[in-house]
Amino acid sequence: MDRPTLAGILRTHGSSYRRSHALSPTQARAWRAIVDCRTAALGGVRERCANCGAERHVWRSCRNRHCPQCQTRAKEAWRAARLREVLPVPYAHWVFTLPHALNPLAIRHPRWLYGALFDSAAATLLELAANPRWLGAVPGFSLVLHTWSQDLRMHLHVHALITCGGLDAEGRWRTPARGTRFLFPVQAASKVFRGKLLTRLDAAHRSGELADDPSAAPGAWQARRRALLAHDWVVYAKPPPGGPAQVLDYLARYTHRVALSNDRLL
Template structure:
C-alpha cells in the first residue's frame, strides 16, 4: 500500500459513519484502496525462452487514485492534443468570489453554470471583433475544484486559440484579449445563471457580489503557448490530475497526516498537519459526480462544428499512433523508469501474455475470447 491507501484503509469505516460520503465517493475510495491488489485480478506473463513467469495486478483506473489519476491525465492530454489547431493558444483562468463557493459545493449540478458562463463570454468577445463574419475560436474548458491547500475553490482553466475561423472559412489572428470585458461579462453571465437556477432567494447575494466586485470576477492569463509540445506539456499539468500527489504527503502516524504545498501568493513553503479524518474530508469533496464532464470542448473544437479542421491540425495523423503509445502501461514504465516491464529479468527476452485472472478466477485467453464474442452476439441480437 502507498501512504494514501493506508490512510483511507485505516479510517474507511470511520469515514462512512462520520462524514456520510456520497455513493460516488465510496466507490472511488474503495477502488483506490484496492488498486494493485493481486486478489482482485491481474495478468500472467511467461517468457517463451526460459519459462520464467510474472504476475501483473490490475489497476483501479480511478481518477482519485494518485497513480491511475496521473495515467488518466496523460491519456486525456494526449487525446486533447489531437484536436488542437496549429496556432498560438492562451491559457486563461476564470475564478469566482469566495461568497459563491458554497453554492457549488451544496449543489454540484450548478458547476454546469461555470462552463456555460465561460462559453458565452469567450464567444461574445470574438463575435465583437467582426459581427458580420462571426469569427469563432477553438477553446477547451477544464474544471478544477481544488487549490494547493486542498480547499474547495471551483474555477475554470480555459485554453483559447489566438484566432478564429469565420463563417466563410477565413482565419483571423487575435492578439488582444479584452480582459475588462471578460471579467465583467463572466460575472454577469454567472450571476444571472445562478439566479435562474436558485430563484429569488439568490438576489440578495447577487447584489452583495456586485457591490463587492465592482470590476468583475478575476480573470487572468498564463503565458502564451506557442508550439504544440509546450501546449501538451502545459495542459497535462491541469487536466484531470489527482487532488494531491504522493510526494506532497510527508508523514502519517495513524492519527494525523502532514502534507506540504507552496503558497500560490508568494510561493512560500507551507507544511500543514491535520487529523486523518479532516484530511480525508478535504480530498473526497473534490471527487466529481459520476459521468460529470470535467473537460468540455467549444467553438472550433466542438464535435458539431462543420468546418474542416484537418488541414490545420497541429499534430499530423502520422504521429497519433506514436503519441497514443505513450499513454499505455508498458510505454509509461519505459519512459518513467528506463526499463521494459515485459522483458524477462533472467534472459531479457520479451514475455508473452498467457492468462488473465478476475476476482480469484483464472481465465484463459481462449475462454476470454469466447466470452467476449458471446456478449457481442447478445448485444447485436
Template sequence: MNLTTVIERYQAGFETQYAGRISPDQRHALGAALSCRTERYGEMKLRCTSCHWQQSRFNSCGHRSCHRCQNHDTTRWLERQMQKLLPVEYFMVTFTLPYELRAVVRQHQAEVYSAMFACAASTLKSFGANDTKLGSDMGMTAVLHTHSRRLDYHPHIHLVVPGGCLNRRRKQWKKLRGHYLFNEFALAKVFRARLLDALRILGLNLPQVPRQWVANCRNVGKGKPALKYLSRYLYRGVVSENNIVSDDGTHITFRYMDSQTGKVGTRKITGEHFLWLVFQHVLPKGFRRVRDYGFLHGNSKRILRLIQTVLRVVIISSPAAIRPSFKCLRCKSPMLIIAFIPPSWRST
C-alpha cells in the same frame, strides 16, 4: 510517501470526523484508491515471452481519482490535443468563483459546474464574435479545477484558446496579433452576470456575492505548455505522492508551489483533514472535467481540418500510445497477459 499507507492510517478517523460531509462518490473513490491493485479487483496471469516464466499481478481499480491509475489515459488525452494544436499564439483564460458561492457549489456540484462551463464558453464566444479583429466562432478547450495548490476548495475553469478564427466564406484564417486577447475586467463582468442568471434559473438560493469577480487572461505561447499543465490533474487525483513530505503519526506535511511567489511552500495538517482535502475534489460520477468548444469540438473535425489546411499544418499521425509492458523478474523480457481472473466477490 505512499498515499495508500496514509489512507489506511487515517481512514477510520476521517470517516468519523467527516461522516456528514462525505458524498457517495467521494466514499467510492476512497475505497477504490485503498483497494487498487489488491485482490478486490481480481488479477491477471502473465507469461514471459522469453523464458516462459509465469506470475500473477493484481488489477488496478481504474478510478479516475486514483493516485496509481490513469497515467495512460492522461498521455492519450494529451496526444489527442497535440493533434489539434495550431501554429498560432495561445491564451489561457481563467474564471474563478468567489468564496461566497462555494457553499452553494458543494451542495449542487453537477449543476453549478455545468453552468460554469456553459457561461465561460459563451462569454468567450460572445467576445470573439463582437471583436473587430476576429468576428467569428472561436475554438477552446476548457478544464475544470476545483482545488488550489494548497488543496483548498477553489472552483475555477481554465480555457486554452488559439489566437484566431476562421473566416469560412473566404476560407481565411484571421490571426490575432500581439499578446492581448480580451479585457479581463470585462470578461469577469459578463461571466458574473451570466452565471448568476443561470444559477437563479436553476432555483438556487444565492448568498450576497461581490460585484467584482476575478478573471485572468494571459498569453501562453504555442499552447503545448498550457495543455501539459492542464493534463496533470485530469486523472490521478490532485496530489502527487512525491509531494507528501512526512507523516508523524498524527499530522501530514505536504509541499506545493505557491502561485504568487513561485516558491515551494509546505503545509502541515492532521491526517484526517489531509484526506478530506484530497477527496473533496472527487467529481460527481460521470461528470466530464474537460470539454472542447467551437472548431475544437469533436463535431467540428471538418472545420478543424480546413483550418489546418489554411495554416499549412503538417499532420503527422502518431501511433496510439502503447501501455508499458510488464517485465519478467527473471530475464527482464516483456511479458504477455494470458488470462484475467475476476475477483471472488463477483462469482458469489
C-alpha cells in the same frame, strides 16, 4: 523508510476510523477500490518473457478516479487526444475564476454552478471574439475545470486554451485585429463574464431552481449579490511560452488527479 501511500494509511487506520464514521455508498466504493488496487483482491495476470522465460505476476488496477495510483494512463490518453485537436496557429491561455462567495452554492449545487461557469466562460469568449473590433470570427477552444488551489482550498476556476484567430462567416481564417497574440482585454472579459453568470444566477433564483441555496432568503440573496457585484472577477490571460502543448501538459496533471495524491502525504 517507505513513503506513505493513501492505500497504506487506509489499510492501517481504516478499521478504527470506520467504527466512528459513516461513509456514503460512493465513499465506501472508492475506499474499497483504493485499498484493493494492485493487490490479490482484484486478481492479476502472469507475464512471461518470450526470450528468457522469466515470469512475474502483475496485480490489476482498480481504475477508480479517486485512486492516486490509477490516473496515469487516462491522463496520457486525454493529453494525446487534445494534442490531435491542436491547430498550427498561436494559442492563448485564459483562466476564469469565480468569487469565493459562491463556494457555499457550489457545495449545495455543484452540477448547476459548474455548468453555469462553463457556459458563461464559453459565451464570454465567443461574444468578444465575434466583435470585429477584436476578431470578428469564431475561435476554437478547450475548457478544463479546476476546483481547488495548490493548498487544497476550494478555488473554482476554468482554464481555456484558445486559438488566437478563428473562422469568419465566409469560412476564412482571421487573425486578431491587434496582433497575432492579443485577443481582447481581460477587463472587458471580466465584466462580460460577471454579467453572464449573474444573469444565470438571477434566472435560477426566480424559477426556484436553487430553492435550497444557502443564500436563498431575500436578505442573504441581496447581500451576496451586492458582494458579487463589488468583487473583482479575476480573468487571467497570457500566451503560453511553450505553445499549446505546454498548457496541455499542465492541464493534464489536474484533469486526472485527485486532491489526496500520494506525493502530498508526509
